[in-house]
Amino acid sequence: MANPELINEVKEHIIDALHLEDITPADIENDAPLFGDGLGLDSIDALELIVMLEKKYGIRIANPADGKDVFKSVTSIAEFVSSHKA
Amino acid sequence: MGAIESQNTKWAGTTFGTSWMHRSLIGMLRWIDVRVLYAFVAVFVVPVTLVVSPGAKVIYHYFRRIWNQPVLKAVWSTYRNHYIFSQVIIDRFAIWSGKKYEVTVDNYEAFNRLADKSDGFVILSAHIGNYEVAGYHLKTDKILNALVYAGEKDTVMANRDKLFSEMNIRMIPTSEDMSHIFQMDNALTSGEIVSMPADRMFGSVKNVVKTFLGHKAKLPLGPFNIATMRGYDVLAVNVMKTKWNAFTIYVKDLEYDKQASRREQVSQLSDSYVGELDKRVRQFPYQWFNFFEFWEE
Numbered sequence: 001m002a003n004p005e006l007i008n009e010v011k012e013h014i015i016d017a018l019h020l021e022d023i024t025p026a027d028i029e030n031d032a033p034l035f036g037d038g039l040g041l042d043s044i045d046a047l048e049l050i051v052m053l054e055k056k057y058g059i060r061i062a063n064p065a066d067g068k069d070v071f072k073s074v075t076s077i078a079e080f081v082s083s084h085k086a
Numbered sequence: 087m088g089a090i091e092s093q094n095t096k097w098a099g100t101t102f103g104t105s106w107m108h109r110s111l112i113g114m115l116r117w118i119d120v121r122v123l124y125a126f127v128a129v130f131v132v133p134v135t136l137v138v139s140p141g142a143k144v145i146y147h148y149f150r151r152i153w154n155q156p157v158l159k160a161v162w163s164t165y166r167n168h169y170i171f172s173q174v175i176i177d178r179f180a181i182w183s184g185k186k187y188e189v190t191v192d193n194y195e196a197f198n199r200l201a202d203k204s205d206g207f208v209i210l211s212a213h214i215g216n217y218e219v220a221g222y223h224l225k226t227d228k229i230l231n232a233l234v235y236a237g238e239k240d241t242v243m244a245n246r247d248k249l250f251s252e253m254n255i256r257m258i259p260t261s262e263d264m265s266h267i268f269q270m271d272n273a274l275t276s277g278e279i280v281s282m283p284a285d286r287m288f289g290s291v292k293n294v295v296k297t298f299l300g301h302k303a304k305l306p307l308g309p310f311n312i313a314t315m316r317g318y319d320v321l322a323v324n325v326m327k328t329k330w331n332a333f334t335i336y337v338k339d340l341e342y343d344k345q346a347s348r349r350e351q352v353s354q355l356s357d358s359y360v361g362e363l364d365k366r367v368r369q370f371p372y373q374w375f376n377f378f379e380f381w382e383e
Binding site: 016017019042043044046047048050051064 | 263264265267268271291292307308311312315316348349
């Protein structure tokens, strides 16, 4: 389980990477889907998130298909980061 | 930065004709001068196209609204635009049949400077002139990955494949699942070149609004995002037809501040792109071949 500080940090990185200027971390639900009906992100956004993980946490997702599970929600991203930090 | 908006416009254009027609045309061009075909299309094909093609209406609007031309002049300009577009298509098949054209490269050193580096870089093109010629003439040891429309006819793709495979060029077809975005990223991180048009939507609905030829126009955000995401160097490459048997390849460095915020980088890069495109289209107004309503009402 990812800690609340990390979840908040991930939200801030998402907002920054995707230029979601009208959205605050509080507007993003931890477990809401990021793609489709959630934040309505598309594949370019997925690539932005992959690059964000590389730049901010030094984690590289070599196979974009793996991103599906990682980018399900803010919680899943935070858990992924947490498991790679450990 | 211009507003980022959503748009449903999606291009689905392909080269006209069946595979058999394409093969026959290539065969014919081995024996006859392209000018014979130019004359044929000028008399028999272009007038019909002006009546049946939805693109003719779009280009008529382009000359009326963007160039403020009176009705009759705009009709004549639309004819000229379609005639030159027909020539460009014939030229493409003529190149596949082995015909040679005079090609001049303006600012080749900018291309060579980036080609000599180990990093990947991005080429942003547009639907003007005959961009495909650049692929046959800009020489480099790097692999050049060209984003192409996936619905293009088999003969067109086969002929591109044949010529391109001899020249270190790989095609990345657009894909509904947008996997082409990841293919482009992989190519760039491997130090290769990725070339894509930045004046037409390919699946993603996000766009940036910029002033182009004095009017607000929507450009896809994707190419600018991909280029700035990892801070790649970017060139604009446009190939314009200058004579019946000659082309000039215009290469231009597209500058942006890599230390600025991402939003600002995208804004600066799209401004640089539009600035170069504006210059070329003003220089060659009849070679604008983006056959959909590009400008906002």
